[in-house]
Amino acid sequence: MQLWRIPLDGYSPACLAVLRGYLDDDERTRMDALAFPLLRDRFVVAHGAQRTILGRALGTAPGDIRFSFGPNGKPALATGGPLGFSLSHSDDLAVVAVTSGCAVGVDVERERPDVSHESIGRQFFSQAEADALVALPPEERQAAFFRGWTRKEALVKMLGLGLADPVDTFDAARFTMTDLDLGAGYVGAVVVEGAPPLEITRWEWVP
16 A cells, blocks of 8 residues: 655645646535635645546546545546545645555544544444543543544545444454554544555655
8 A cells, every 4th residue: 555645735836736737627616615725725735646646556647537426425536447545634734545456545633632522522433432532541532532533534434434424333354444653743544445464655745
C-alpha cells in the first residue's frame, strides 16, 4: 500500500491553477460551495494531488480520470480495475492511500481540545467503545477518542457505509487496521480488507 502525506498550504497561484484544471465538474461544484478561499484552495490541492497520484499509478493524465460513486458517496474508478484508494483531509493536511486488489479506507483528524468527545463517543461508538473511553483517566480521553474516531471513519470509508451505520457487528478478522503517525497534532488510521501483514510505503507529495 502507498500512503501519501499531502500538506495543503503554501502553493503558488500557478500551481493551484494547474491542480484546479485537473478537477471535473463535480469537484469544481463542491469546491465552489466552500465558503472561504483558503478552504477552496485546500480542496483543490487535496483532490488535485489525489488525481496526480492515481494518474501515476494508472499511466493516465490526472484530468482524464473519471470516478463513480456508491450509495454513500464512496468513490471508485469509473473504469473499474483492482486499484483501491481513499482520501481524507483535516485542516492543512491530507492523506491518500492507494492499494492494489483490496478495498481501503483512510482518515486523518487534527486533535482539538474543544471536541465533546464523550457525547460524540456515546452517539457514534459502540457501547463497549464508549464505556472504555469514559473509563480512562481524564487526561487520556482526548487522544483515545481521536484514535477511535479515525479508526471508525477509516473503516466506514473502506466499507462504503454512512457514519451512523453500525460497524461493531463486522468480523474484525476481515480487516487490518493501522494507526498512522502523521506529525504533531494529527491522528490517523488506515484500514484494508484482508489479514496482516500490511506493508506501507510512505511518501510526501510535492507538485
